[in-house]
Amino acid sequence: MRERQFIDKIRDRFGGHSPFLLQGIGDDCAVFTETDSTACWLVSTDLLVENVHFLFDCHDPALLGRKSIAVNISDVAAMGGKPLFCLLSLVLPPSLQEEWLENWWNGVQTILDQYGCLLIGGDTSQGDCLTISVMVVGRTQQGRVLYRSGAGIGEDIYVSGTLGASAAGLEMLKKNIVSAEYESLRMAHLDPEPQVEIGCALGESGVITAMQDISDGIATDLSHICQASGIGATIEADALPFPPGLQSFCRKNNLDARKLALFGGEDYQLLFTALPGNRKELEKVAAHLGRTFYRVGFTTKGDGKVFLRSGEDILDITYRGFEHSSSAEADEDE
Ligand code: ADP
């Protein structure tokens, strides 16, 4: 069973209602509130399993500590919120070295400090396989939350930064490629940066219709927005923004930069939609942050399908990203 079908089944079975719940299963975070308050809480949890989500032998423990928290903070950023608290549960194999764990905790501490997020609880157990479960709690105002489901037809699609670096970095780790020239690609994979400042600014801007973070590749993550919003989308292949070094790295290593950017995942940039009439406003937001937002496509009528347009060619890339569930490899042959 595919990851999304698995989650759909859970949602069908447990998707209940509550006056306090604004969004349950199906977005980057669950959103709940007090009925008499304009503020709301964002909650998300993620699981990192040794050699499924990270390569134990390749990942520096301090950077893994940072990444364990970063991927959760990214989900709060993706809803337009600020992370405040986190809970951390660990399954530790007896063979794990104390020094490794100490370094891992150091990484956790640096990223929590960096984002002003407090560790408030968790759980610890022994087991065969190193497993890290993080839950993060964030906050924002109800009117600023950005859901996956708000996109309409005829809107622009943006990404908050370049795509493909993390997937290239993963290739370097797997193939043991060491190169000062491509160090930024390796680091993009080992130490990704959650886009909290951008997420909050976009939430405040009032012009974004839908948003999510890019954890599984833009092909899959845009499919989530399209399905939740009941629309379709087209990505312009030539508009995909590559980070410095990606194309030369790919040429040298017989890889396709475009595929890494579309299907690779773990870039943790934000993916969002807005009406074309708001382009100037978004340029201002980006300039204020000293960042560039890249317009990569547009939304259309459609039933959740995402297409890639390259010259005359149109390719269906719906859900062709990375999945972690048992049956799911990067499914380019689907
Ligand atoms: P993300 O990649 O943004 O972390 P996921 O694809 O993991 O999001 O999850 C999509 C949605 O499904 C989220 O709302 C998440 O909380 C929910 N979900 C995933 N796994 C489970 C589970 N085992 N039980 C309940 N909800 C789940």
Ligand code: MG
């Ligand atoms: Mg997410």
